[in-house]
Amino acid sequence: MSNSIGLFDSGTGGLSVLKNAIKKIHNKNFVYLGDTGRMPYGVKKPEEIRDYTLEAMGFLQDKGVDLSVIACNTATVHGLDASVEKYDYPILGIISWASLDSVEVTHNRKIALIGTESTVNSKVYDNTIKSLDPRIEVKSIACQDLVLPIEHGNLEDAYMEKLIRKHLDEFGDFDYDTIILGCTHFPIVKKSFKKIFKKDNRNVKIINPAYLSIKRAMEILNIEKDNEPLDNRTIDFYLTGDIDLFKHTLNQFLNLSDFKLTFNQVNSDDLTKYIK
Numbered sequence: 001m002s003n004s005i006g007l008f009d010s011g012t013g014g015l016s017v018l019k020n021a022i023k024k025i026h027n028k029n030f031v032y033l034g035d036t037g038r039m040p041y042g043v044k045k046p047e048e049i050r051d052y053t054l055e056a057m058g059f060l061q062d063k064g065v066d067l068s069v070i071a072c073n074t075a076t077v078h079g080l081d082a083s084v085e086k087y088d089y090p091i092l093g094i095i096s097w098a099s100l101d102s103v104e105v106t107h108n109r110k111i112a113l114i115g116t117e118s119t120v121n122s123k124v125y126d127n128t129i130k131s132l133d134p135r136i137e138v139k140s141i142a143c144q145d146l147v148l149p150i151e152h153g154n155l156e157d158a159y160m161e162k163l164i165r166k167h168l169d170e171f172g173d174f175d176y177d178t179i180i181l182g183c184t185h186f187p188i189v190k191k192s193f194k195k196i197f198k199k200d201n202r203n204v205k206i207i208n209p210a211y212l213s214i215k216r217a218m219e220i221l222n223i224e225k226d227n228e229p230l231d232n233r234t235i236d237f238y239l240t241g242d243i244d245l246f247k248h249t250l251n252q253f254l255n256l257s258d259f260k261l262t263f264n265q266v267n268s269d270d271l272t273k274y275i276k
């Protein structure tokens, strides 16, 4: 075992999960696979997303991780069950945890969900939340056009706020008190969401799917709350697309100066061996 945790996303979105992970877990290294060369996933066919997820879980297993988090809602929707079935090591998705979090937080039982086209069309969030509490109303809006600007690090406030507001307006008079950022790219611009709700004088709880999923990972790996920091911690990034573009977004969002980092190019054609 390499004493590490694997994270997988189509691109930079998983960094929002990594951010939460490094805040709480100090005694593990991390291995991050970003399929940046083949993203966005949210517009792809379900079988394709499933296969990419299976490849990613095989890749991370080869790196010797103790557990992998599918740090991508879209990949969780289409690839979690198949991955859990295929591989013999702990693999977590993020949707059931985000759903649980939202159900615990809402007071008026109205939850808004935003995600990729594929996540919203799948209705997995709606069904999971309803199974937890059938009295809850869920309204979902696809915000696929937020993904690429975030991926490419175009995070400028005014621009983001305009893009986000356009989608929030689509909720019309649906009076939600809780919103799930059901695409891991979106928490990267959480402060733009906060600003909008503040301007509108609305008290909306923002659910980041990372929180409970990392808590669950800690339970599975028996990581205590006050876990002792490891010396010389590492994060190894493996990317199927442009490394500099990834770093451009990463550097605006996360300070990883406490870690030894490596950035490695992966050819996505080489990943296909894991599902052959």
Ligand code: DGL
Pocket (backbone or CB within 6 Å): 009, 010, 011, 013, 014, 039, 040, 041, 042, 043, 071, 072, 073, 074, 075, 115, 116, 119, 147, 182, 183, 184, 185
């Ligand atoms: N970050 C991803 C998610 O959580 C997907 C974005 C995309 O590749 O379309 O759904």
